Amino acid sequence: MKCPYCNHPDTRVIDSRPAEDGSSIRRRRSCDVCGKRFTTYEKVETIPLIIIKKDNNREQYNRRKIENGVLQACYKRPVSAEEIQQAIDRIETKIFNLEEKEIPSSTVGELVMEELKDLDEVAYVRFASVYREFKDVNTFMDELKKILG
Known part of the structure; x- marks a missing residue:
């Protein structure tokens, strides 16, 4: 996952847990280059209905x-x-x-x-x-x- 602050192409996951809605995963990430942290949400992609x-x-x-x-x-x-x-x-x-x-x-x-x-x-x-x-x-x-x- 690319860092939204410095655009470094590689970040690492610090913490993963189910999001509040239960249908996605909340991931806390950290950039090794600039040191900033950010959150991403991962959701299953469904077929268009x-x-x-x-x-x-x-x-x-x-x-x-x-x-x-x-x-x-x-x-x-x-x-x-x-x-x-x-x-x-x-x-x-x-x-x-x-x-x-x-x-x-x-x-x-x-x-x-x-x-x-x-x-x-x-x-x-x-x-x-x-x-x-x-x-x-x-x-x-x-x-x-x-x-x-």
């Missing part, structure tokens, strides 16, 4: 969209921020474990609903009502019966 939308348009996977949907569904519900982040992490892990380059948005939506069902039933119904585009009360009741039955 493309989401196929309902209208067959394609866009790059964006974790933020899942976060926004889950946060809206859990709005004013007794679900902690930590539980929400853990749920989003599990959803993302399931998505990447599919090991596909392109995934339909319907698959992502179903994974989100599966996770919300275990997290909070009201959040699940909120998300389902938007995701499944409930047209009337009967469609809404059918979804509630699935939860209750």
